Amino acid sequence: MAGFLKVLLRNVLQGPSTDPYPLGPTFSPDSIRGKVVVDPTMCIGCGMCVHVCTAGAINIQHNENGHVITIYRNSCCLCANCHLYCPTGAITLTDDWHSAHEQAVKYQQIEQQHIDYEPCLGCGTPVRVMPLALVSKLYAGKPDVDPEHVRHLCPRCRQMEDAVRTYNLQHPEAPASGNDEA
Amino acid sequence: MSGTKTFSMPLGPVHVALEEPVYFNLTVEGEIVRKTHLTSGHVHRGMEALAMRRNIFQNATLVERVCSLCSNSHSFTYAMVVENALCMHIPERARYLRVIAEETKRIASHLFNTAIQAHIIGFHSLFMHVMEVRELMQDMKETVYGNRMNIAANCVGGAKQDINLKKQEYILKQLELIEPQIREIQDIYANDPMVHTRTYGLGLLPVDDAIALGVVGPVARGSGITDDCRKDSPYAAYGDLDFNVITETGCCAWSRVQVRLRECYESLSLIRQCIDRMPEGDIRAPLGKLTVNSAVARTEAPRGEVFYFIRTNGTDVPERLKWRVPSYMNWEALSVMMKDCNVADVALITNSIDPCVSCTER
Amino acid sequence: MSNLLNKLSVRSPWLFRINAGSCNGCDVELATTALIPRFDVERFGCRYCGSPRHADVVLITGPVTLKMRDKVLKLWDEIPNPKVTVAVGICPISGGVFRDSYSLAEPLDHLIPVDVNVPGCPPRPQAILEGVVLAKKIWMRKLGIEEG
Amino acid sequence: MQIQRTGDAALVAELGTFATQQENATWQADDMYGNMTYWFRLDTPALLYPAAVALKAKGARLTMVSACRRDTVGTSGRYISYHFALKGIVYTLRVTLTDTEDSTPSITPIFANADWHEREMIELYGIHVTGQPNDNRLFLDEKLDAGLLEGAVPLSVMMNGACTTDLWERVLNGREDGEEKK
Known part of the structure; x- marks a missing residue:
């Protein structure tokens, strides 16, 4: 019994170990996986997050003017798969762990971002403007490329410009109306 | 009480002494249990069927939810089996990161089981003390990985997150705090007259029965069987690390708890060795080729x-994924352990195999 | 008379937990919240009880498997009114990672009225405490008493 | 540093005598840590019993039995894998069921822990196990049919979609329906 008495005595001397929360501050590390958030400037709507999400908590809807990404927090199991596999790093997890809510607002526990498309500078088709960081990385070794211009091109116009630049070709006339593949 | 008449006594599925829903039908004679019949299935979630409908990335998260106490072991083994099927080699650093995650979970899991034993004995102050010590591990998991239970440390090809120098220092500091406390707890469980009287010689599982039933883990090692996958077929970084396989020969509930607590020391040492020897480098390997293959x-x-x-079929959805958890092998041993025990000991003996219902039933 | 009883009882809602097929995560965190000094739910006058007949606030974990469904309903029915139901973890709220399995019944709120949701996998004890505090507030609202 | 850990040569040879008829009936593979695994495709299900006796004689332990769904394995026939471990090496015996030989012998008399595995096989896959006396249900609710995973029922019917049918509709509309039920 002596062994445990020692523990008891020490605990008495140490005083209460109770975390004051919610009446006071609590231990809360930065790395805690709290809530999933999407950076609308980075999301390209590729759907990788939907593919790897076990709980089916992510939904992406495409329409002609853009796409909407919705994450339902009441399904999200915070495994960070979406964060890990997101090719552009658009998805991150915050340390906000305050999740308790009343039933009335159950279906409002979402993270939603609307990503609007803009017309391609080459052909005018609505196109997802590429994240600047991504373009800068792609064209890192090419100082003659203006990232701000390239990111506003549709994939086909971008290919066209790349080809023109690489082989020093005459610039062909940009297609008058949209392209089929986009 | 006459002592000659037997009657059957239901216990569970929702019972204060049992952590999870499980239903015992005991045939008792007076206070003595003569026969145990177990009905399970309350936690059967049809996970193997789910695993065959989800892809290999999703499954890493799914299998982690088989059970939260040994969650990391599931994602760990799952990642290994996929890597075997895809003939992948994971980076050196990831092998060490995996061991750190696994051993961290092991300490927390062992302390939890040990605490619950004190709870069942009725030694509440000891229960609270062990749980408070376990909180150090929980804080460590939360600080390093971001969650207290499902730490999501593994993915196919390596580790999900790296442990930087700052976190390594933090881990070493936490281990420094927890080690003397675990030593103290082990001493209490070994020598405290209350714990000793209640658990020593209880729930006997003789070596022969243990071998016949194929029990694994601390239940086998508590019966003197030297059986540990980390030594038998080394994986991750275990082949390069120094540790001992802990055994006890008492074959009883007391021995099993001693095995668990002494294993915690080995785990502490393993984590320290990993941090010491972990090489720099990548933490994830690219995915191998998906072919038709079987692996274990x-x-x-x-x-x-x-x-x-x-068994893979060339797509990223497995054709068959099947797993067997340790508790699955250990449940049947309960009928040996509970033979002629007191009704009051049923919960204590059940706890001594560290049962995991949600693991078993999937 | 009953009003007086209601007024007296507000200081001590009794908690009861039901494991409806959980993976242990939320259960262990509930046990941690309830039983250890660090989080000490008893500060709010709440106490865990072993029988549903004493309970005021019921915390349910797990995705409600077919085998547990009737048992959950029976236990829930035994709890006297007014009661507050708290769904702990994403499983009872939406099925979580297990949804679409053949072995699950429906999400909890299709079976019984739920008052508070605490999502997370599992939610940390502090989040569960927030849920319990919220549940207490709703319970007092149901009793017709404003928090004083 | 890496050491190759191989199995018991005599045992491998003995088990090989039970797997001779099919092409590539035996094979071996090692993992990245040098642990070898051995695989044997038994000629007939009945040979499982003597093979299990041979493994028992060497002191092996049954670790797992995995059955396969008929609908996913296609023409190769339905097989059951029996995994054994001996000194850290895994030996797998694979039994193939055909229309004429659709049952497998019970090995519970040799390995006591086969009991649960065999009952699970009967329950989830509807496989006949001759000589398995215990017909109590292990996991499945009585409401569910035995042989559930066998796939006789199309998966879409079997899996109740209770959670998903209207989830996204609700989430995207932010519907509040908590109140109306009270």
Whole structure:
């Protein structure tokens, strides 16, 4: 019994170990996986997050003017798969762990971002403007490329410009109306 | 009470002494249990069927939810079996990161089981003390990985997150705090007259029965069987690390708790060795080629050997994923352990195999 | 008379937990919240009880498997009114990672009225405490008493 | 540093005598840590019993039995894999069921822990196990049919979609329906 008495005595001397929360501050590390958030400037709507999400908590809807990404927090199991596999790093997890809510607002526990498309500078088709960081990385070794211009091109116009630049070709006339593949 | 008449006594599925829903039908004679019949299935979630409908990335998260106490062992073994099927080699650093995650979970899991034993004995102050010590591990998991239970440390090809120098220092500091406390707890469980009287010689599982029933983990090692996957077929970084396989020869509930607590020391040492020897480098390897292949993998979870079998068919959805958890092997041993025990000891004996219902029923 | 009883009882809602097929995560965190000094739910006058007949606030974990469904309903029915139901973890709220399995019944709120949701996998004890505090507030609202 | 850990040569040879008829009936593979695994395709299900006796004689332990769904394995026939471990090496015996030989012998008399595995096989896959006396249900609710995973029922019917049918509709509309039920 002596062994445990020692523990008891020490605990008495140490005083209460109770975390004051919610009446006071609590231990809360930065790395805690709290809530999933999407950076609308980075999301390209590729759907990788939907593919790897076990709980089916992510939904992406495409329409002609853009796409909407919705994450339902009441399904999200915070495994960070979406964060890990997101090719552009658009998805991150915050340390906000305050999740308790009343039933009335159950279906409002979402993270939603609307990503609007803009017309391609080459052909005018609505196109997802590429994240600047991504373009800068792609064209890192090419100082003659203006990232701000390239990111506003549709994939086909971008290919066209790349080809023109690489082989020093005459610039062909940009297609008058949209392209089929986009 | 006459003592000659037997009657059957239901226990569970929702019972204060049992952590999880499980239903015992005991045939008792007076206070003595003569026969145990177990009805399970309350936690059967049809996970193997789910695993065959989800892809290999999703499954890493799914299998982690088989059970939260040994969650890491599932994602760990799952990642290994996929890597075996895809003929992948994971980076050196990831092998060490995996061991750190696994051993961290092992300490927390062992402390939890040990605490629950004190709870069942009725030694509440000891229960609270062990749980408070376990909180150090919980804080460590939360600070390093971001969650207290499902730490999501593994993915196919390596580790999900790196442990930087700052976190390594933090881990070493936490281990420094927890080690003397675990030593103290082990001493209390070994020598405290209350714990000793209640658990020593209780729930006997003789070596022969243990071998016949194929029990694994601390239940086998508590009966003197030297059986540990980390030594038998080394995986991750275990082949390069120094540790001992802990055994006890008492074959009783007391021995099993001693095995668990003494294993915690080995785990502490393993984590320190990993941090010391972990090389720099990548933490994830690119995905291998998906072909038609079958593979198996096994690891030593806190409760014993976890075994995974996968069959791939060239797509990223497995054709068959099957796993067997340690508790699955240990449940049947309860009928040996509970033979002629007191009704009051049923919960205590059940706890001594560190049962995991949600693991068993999937 | 009953009003007086209601007024007296507000200081001590009794908690009861039901494991409806959980993976242990939320259960262990509930046990941690309830039983250890660090989080000490008893500060709010709440106490865990072993029988549903004493309970005021019921915390349910797990995705409600077919085998547990009737048992959950029976236990829930035994709890006297007014009661507050708290769904702990994403499983009872939406099925979580297990949804679409053949072995699950429906999400909890299709079976019984739920008052508070605490999502997370599992939610940390502090989040569960927030849920319990919220549940207490709703319970007092149901009793017709404003928090004083 | 890496050491190759191989199995018991005598045992491998003995088990090989039970797997001779099919092409590539035996094979072996090692993992990245040098642990070898051995695989044997048994000629007939009945040979499982003597093969299990041989493994028992060497002191092996049954670790797992995995059955396969008929609908996913296609023409190769339905097989059951019996995994054994001996000194850290895994030996797998694969039994193939055909229309004429659709049952497998019970090995519970040799390995006591086969009991649960065999019952699970009967329950989830509807496989006949001759000589398995215990017909109590292990996991499945009585409401569910035995042989559930066998796939006789199309998966879409079997899996109740209770959670998903209207989830996204509700989430995207932010519907509040908590109140109306009270």
